[in-house]
Amino acid sequence: MMDVFNWDGTVSAKDFRIGALSFAQKWESLNSAFPPWSWVPCPKHPWLASPEVDIDQNSQTDPGEEETSCSEKEDDIDDATLVQSNHHELHYCDFHIVYSYTFRVPVLYLRAYCSDGRPLLLDEIEKELPACSSKESPETKWAFITQEEHPYLKRPWYKLHPCGTSEFMKLLFLGGDTGQPKLEVVLELYLLSWFSAVGQVVGLRIPCKMLNDRR
Amino acid sequence: MAAESPTSVRKVVVHLRATGDAPILKQAKFKIPGTDKFAKVIDFLRRQLHRDTLFVYVNSAFSPNPDELVIDLYNNFGFDGKLVVNYACSMILTSYFHTSKGISLVVF
Numbered sequence: 001m002m003d004v005f006n007w008d009g010t011v012s013a014k015d016f017r018i019g020a021l022s023f024a025q026k027w028e029s030l031n032s033a034f035p036p037w038s039w040v041p042c043p044k045h046p047w048l049a050s051p052e053v054d055i056d057q058n059s060q061t062d063p064g065e066e067e068t069s070c071s072e073k074e075d076d077i078d079d080a081t082l083v084q085s086n087h088h089e090l091h092y093c094d095f096h097i098v099y100s101y102t103f104r105v106p107v108l109y110l111r112a113y114c115s116d117g118r119p120l121l122l123d124e125i126e127k128e129l130p131a132c133s134s135k136e137s138p139e140t141k142w143a144f145i146t147q148e149e150h151p152y153l154k155r156p157w158y159k160l161h162p163c164g165t166s167e168f169m170k171l172l173f174l175g176g177d178t179g180q181p182k183l184e185v186v187l188e189l190y191l192l193s194w195f196s197a198v199g200q201v202v203g204l205r206i207p208c209k210m211l212n213d214r215r
Numbered sequence: 216m217a218a219e220s221p222t223s224v225r226k227v228v229v230h231l232r233a234t235g236d237a238p239i240l241k242q243a244k245f246k247i248p249g250t251d252k253f254a255k256v257i258d259f260l261r262r263q264l265h266r267d268t269l270f271v272y273v274n275s276a277f278s279p280n281p282d283e284l285v286i287d288l289y290n291n292f293g294f295d296g297k298l299v300v301n302y303a304c305s306m307i308l309t310s311y312f313h314t315s316k317g318i319s320l321v322v323f
């Protein structure tokens with residue numbers, strides 16, 4: 001078994017799923033102000049076919065849509081609603097956490113739209129997100145946010161490119177001064193740690209006690 | 216335990232720790248009222264380092280939200296009378312989120 005010292009900051013698909021379910025559980029019990037996450041297994045992936053992971057199928061997953069690229073991703077979905085009163089208009093934002101087989105890390109996808117279904121453009125989304133709207137960072141531009149087709153839903157979403165993820169995940173777990181954590185602990189907390197960093201940018205915060213809850 | 220002060224406001228000892236290739240601060244330890252938000256620590260770091268983009272995290276593999284109160288972070292992650300805040304500013308991290316104006320900060 002790989003030891004933590006040589007860890008490259010990435011996780012396997014299996015560990016992503018374990019971490020995602022643990023993340024969803026803790027979120028539901030400790031962050032109940034937000035909607036819960038639900039796990040959507042890709043219909044085509046052979047080892048996800050078992051019934052026990054078939055939790056809360058998101059109604060948007062239409063098996064009739066599946067194409068070959070669909071079998072490469074696994075989804076953790078949060079239909080979070082960010083409500084912004086902007087000219088009396090409600091904006092909604094959906095977030096998906098999808099595993100990338102290429103980079104071996106989670107990837108955050110997001111999509112925002114008005115109540116009439118009109119999708120919001122990136123610069124409209126940016127205006128509403130805390131990292132952009134706070135006085136401290138009025139002009140923040142994301143160098144690595146791109147628009148691309150959602151691997152499942154085949155519609156344009158925005159995605160936070162995963163290229164820097166393994167770097168900051170290594171720092172999060174190995175950069176502290178409290179010694180090497182056990183690899184099992186790293187894998188269990190991986191999604192939580194990842195989200196503590198990435199979520200801030202899109203206005204989703206997790207309370208610090210979620211990381212401290214070792215149950 | 217947070218350091219006691221004569222007034223009723225408890226102060227927290229924060230120790231700023233450079234990681235990766237980040238520069239080490241001359242003044243790396245200070246006390247801050249527990250009721251202050253973490254944003255103040257970030258702000259201090261930013262001014263001291265003259266850097267707009269930093270990656271800031273605590274020892275339990277957690278990057279705190281700037282709105283968190285320092286006392287809550289201390290209670291959850293403090294050890295040995297202080298809160299250790301790690302920071303890094305490697306090229307990969309800083310180019311991950313670039314800022315178009317030098318004064319901006321992304322804490323991520």
